[in-house]
Amino acid sequence: MSIETTSVTPPGGKSLLQRLPIVSHFNRSVGLQRGMLVAGLSLTAVFLLTAIFAPLLAPYGFAQISDSDGSFPAQQAPGGQHLLGTTVGGYDVLSRVIWGTQTAVMVIVVAVTMSIFLGVILGLVSGYIGGWVDRILVVIADAVYAFPSLLVAIVMAIVISGGQSKLWGGILAAAISITVVFIPQYFRVIRAETIRLKSEPFVESARVVGASSIRIMSRHIFKNATRTLPLIFTLNASEAILTLAGLGFLGFGIEPSNAAEWGFDLNKALADTTSGIWWTGLFPGLAIVLTVLGLTLVGESINDLNDPRLRGRKRAGGRRRMARAVPSTAKGTTEESTS
């Protein structure tokens, strides 16, 4: 009875830094879970740093096919001037991969911010007001769920930029299509939390003192309903990259002269594989895999650490061993009640 309540670390009482999502999760983690979190965090940090310092790191520009010594050779194997080789069009693979992180970060930021804002607002209103507003919004959200996300993305790409795009046109097309697909996720989560919180005594006590609906939503429900957002944020970020790469692979991406894009490069590398040219496909592919892996690891670790039943702890009494508080109690409970 007292076990569950004592195991939840209260949010306040510590410095602001220690209460930040990732930092607090790191402090709470132990053993394998800490390893997963650290691995995810390092991969994500490498990804972000590469994006920020791309102009310094990349040996050439993303659309550069020649320098002072003349044109780059096409399909050159890794080594020498071009560490990871060059593509059939004469682009430097290493530079394309490094510049590609920038595109990926921009798409993630634009897509996820837009879907968080819209999803959270719609979820709060729909959950709190209820009635026919709620029903209509839920039906729309379900309808969007039913669409294959790539199909939506393709339609958006055509609507926004006529199918072929400049840098921002391409990024916006990808971002908006991802937004449309992700809004229902945020909407669903926030709406469910809002409905749960609506019947909590502290919301009722706000109603009893006469607080308006807007005040209740913004002051009492909003902060309490958004706890799971860091989790969906990281998981969606990795999905956003996959959608972007998928778009690029299908040819709805960004023209190589406007920005570097991993999916597009993979598409171009398709023909190379049969002739034994592995480097044009391998490195953009690895970049996608590692970025998605990093973000997913962070997301999954946060998920586990948020749940006191899944969170590992140091063994009591100082012995450092992973102890997973898995449903041993629950198991015993059912056993006992029936025996």
Next chain:
Amino acid sequence: MSTTPIPAAPGAGQPAPVLSIQNLEVTFATDGGDVHAVRDVSLDVQPGEVVAIVGESGSGKTVTAKTILGLLPETATSAGVVLINGNNIISVSAAKLRQIRGRDVAMVFQEPSTALNPVFTVGWQIVEGIRAHTGKDSRVSSKEAKIRAIEALRKVGIPDPEVRFGHYPHQFSGGQKQRVVIAAALALNPGLIVADEPTTALDVTVQAEILQLLRDLRDSDGTSIVLITHNMGVVADLADRVVVMYQGDVVEEAPVAELFAAPRQDYTRALLAAVPHLGRDSASAGVTSRAHQDRKVLVSAENLTIEYPGRLGSPAFRAVDGVSFTLSEGEVFGLVGESGSGKTTIGRAIAGLNRTTGGSLKVLDYEMLTFKERSFKPLRKDIGFVFQDPAASFNPQLTIGECIVEPLVIHRNPTPAQARQRAGELLESVQLPASYAARYPHELSGGQRQRASLARALILNPKLLIADEPTSALDVSVQAKVLELFRDIQQEFGFAALFISHDLAVVDILSHWVGVLYRGSMVEQGIGSQVMGAPQHEYTKKLIASLPVPDPFEQARRREANRKLLGA
């Protein structure tokens, strides 16, 4: 902490104890470091003995009980010895532990509705337990297991056990479900039953029946019972010997009569003094006519009916059925009833949280039948509300100060300095330091939170306060202090109050006028001390007779009287 020799069970010379706990220590790994839930507990349980472990929340009583069955979560490490039939529960293998559970020791849980699996029949669940314990040499056929399960159901007083065997848990009432859980525990005739708050989730009238059942089992089968409870009335009713725990330690161990008559430790004395005792310390002692009748009437209900819409095709559920009462300025009206009696619904309707569906309910001259949030809003500043669970009624993201001034901010729009000052004043009037305004709700204890909750309800000087079970989530010693504070503040501020509770003794301490609700109808109302002392209605009589009092001799006498009343 030494085990006092106790009179052995009838017919036994000096038998070995069924359970022997020696120097038990349990430590939990939590985010805040190690928590020592049980420090050094030693106790013995003799055959046929009922040992009660009492203590407030966090005293380690439930953890001790779970250790007896080896049910601790894996975050816990335990040291010491828990001997049952020569097996040390702490060190035996998982397979051995499974054999011991059910055969040598069984558990009865607090909440019968969650202890039973809703998708299986109760018969199946009992049979499963019986057949789980058949070895190669002692195979029990399903037919035989069924006979034994039916026998167990009959033993716990389930009528028509052959038919009820095939019923699902939802087809039983709460008290019957607890009987089924006890039947499942008894199916293999264990020598020891661990009952963790077996009656806490039940109404008093049902509680009396379950306690009677446990007593009969002990008398007929000689089953030993370890009873975990916080309710001193239950202890006085059932236990032979009492172990008082406080912060993981045993502070006192004594036979029940001795403990209640002459508690040795200060903690035990304080604990016993805090338990509300029906008929003592009544707010309306010596009053002969209803007070405050010359004052203005704040709430008047006439033939009030509240219905909840039923599901498709089923009729609406009538939670409140034709209730009439008035509440005048300065008066404390106590509303008593068991779960489902409609008492909370009435309180919520007065605060505008539920809609009324018939009759008339006038709150501050506003007719609630034609309720519109917009027109009722100006009146909200005159109504304060204290919720049952102090932990849940504060927004965890706001400080106590911000929560308390919320009504003030909404209705008066004060400057931050004014609001801060007022919050400080109010906190001091509920006996909390003004500096607590900067704390977050989870940094306060349950009792402190409920005081802060009272401060929030009073910040606008309301004419009317509705308190819905304000002390039922608190420990007895904390409850006593909150009740005392409530009484002082009511006298100081002079507001009218509707005090809703299931606990007759608590209501009697505060209320001038008491109404008893039963299944949505007001069966009796009158001056508190008169209703409690000389109840008129059959239901009130039964309710009062079922309430165990924290005094073993008086309780034994009451139990006899109760049996006659229930039998009649």
